[in-house]
Amino acid sequence: MAVNVAPRESTRFVAMFQKAHSQIAGLQRVDEQIATLMEQRRKATDELRTIQTQINQEFKRVLDVNRTAPAEVRPEAVDDLMFEELKAPVEIKAPMREPRPAMRAPVLQVAGA
DSSP states (O other), X not given: XXXXXXXXXXXXXXXXXXXXXXXXXXXXXXXXXXXXXXXXXXXXXHXXXXXHHHHHHHHHHHHOHHHHXXXXXXXXXXXXXXXXXXXXXXXXXXXXXXXXXXXXOOEEEETTO
């Protein structure tokens, strides 16, 4: 059984379906744009993490003084070289006066000096 629809009404239905189709197509384009943006965000985040790792490694390398500094620059090596050049025994002498209640560090003096 065929339904008789007035031509004016059928034109209205066609217009509504066209409008709905247009909106659906628009939503699909927006979804594709969102997917593209999410992929771009993921790539940017990965790159940022890589850069962060490189920065952390560089800080670790720079701050690890004992590993990167030559022996003649490290403080303990300087002390060793200084005393080796003097060829004199080192003795620790206490200060002449009694220190105040706060502790004072012992004084290093080279014997015979």
